[in-house]
Amino acid sequence: MDQPRSTDHIGELAELYALGALEPQERADIDAHAASCPRCARALGEAETAVAALDEVFVPRVEPPERG
Amino acid sequence: MEGAYRAFGTSLYSVVRHVLGNDHDALLRLWQRAGSYRPERGPRRFLQACVRDEALTRKRNAARHFQIEERAPKSERREYEIEVSDHVESDRLRRALAKLPTEQRTALELAYFGHLSEAQIAERLDIPLGTVKSRLAMALRKLHAAMAANGGTIR
Numbered sequence A: 001m002d003q004p005r006s007t008d009h010i011g012e013l014a015e016l017y018a019l020g021a022l023e024p025q026e027r028a029d030i031d032a033h034a035a036s037c038p039r040c041a042r043a044l045g046e047a048e049t050a051v052a053a054l055d056e057v058f059v060p061r062v063e064p065p066e067r068g
Numbered sequence B: 001m002e003g004a005y006r007a008f009g010t011s012l013y014s015v016v017r018h019v020l021g022n023d024h025d026a027l028l029r030l031w032q033r034a035g036s037y038r039p040e041r042g043p044r045r046f047l048q049a050c051v052r053d054e055a056l057t058r059k060r061n062a063a064r065h066f067q068i069e070e071r072a073p074k075s076e077r078r079e080y081e082i083e084v085s086d087h088v089e090s091d092r093l094r095r096a097l098a099k100l101p102t103e104q105r106t107a108l109e110l111a112y113f114g115h116l117s118e119a120q121i122a123e124r125l126d127i128p129l130g131t132v133k134s135r136l137a138m139a140l141r142k143l144h145a146a147m148a149a150n151g152g153t154i155r
Helices: A013-019 A024-034 A038-058 B003-021 B025-037 B043-061 B065-071 B074-083 B089-097 B102-112 B118-126 B129-149
Strands: none
Touching: A013 A024, A013 A038, A013 B043, A013 B102, A013 B129, A024 A038, A024 B025, A038 B043, A038 B089, A038 B102, B003 B043, B025 B102, B065 B074, B089 B102, B089 B129, B102 B118
């Protein structure tokens, strides 16, 4: 499972992906797989939701500058 | 995407600033990844994950992380405690964090607050990469379960 091919489900790599803890190649493999796999896309969504909950508690809100 | 930028711009920008400080033009590379989006993930979470990735990649490439590792996670966490907006959600998350086994919480803190990659965490804790993966996965799944089980305001 360390090197998912496009046909493998991503398993616990969803959580590492959401935390940004993966190497760029692993991340790209997961992007490629999840683009055509609803089950893994859902797993990514759940993991990303948990990280977003951490953001809401721990990341200070900063307004972006105006776009030119 | 224009609508998504307007709707979620502050959340996205905040995550980039969290990791990079003022060096925030990582945001621009976001649009290159739109092809891997699926609706199951939700646009906001997808964009937020992409932005975090780009920011972290830049930070690691700049090889500045050694200094930052040393002051994270404790000093950063203390600073953020005054930023809480929703106390009910926040208390629930803090309780879930506190209930994690120490080894899972440590791995999560190094990844989230310390901005370390899985390989860096394995090296720091002197444990196998597979152990890092499973600790992070377990920790985050427990947080998700705790948030989803109590009220469901999480999206």
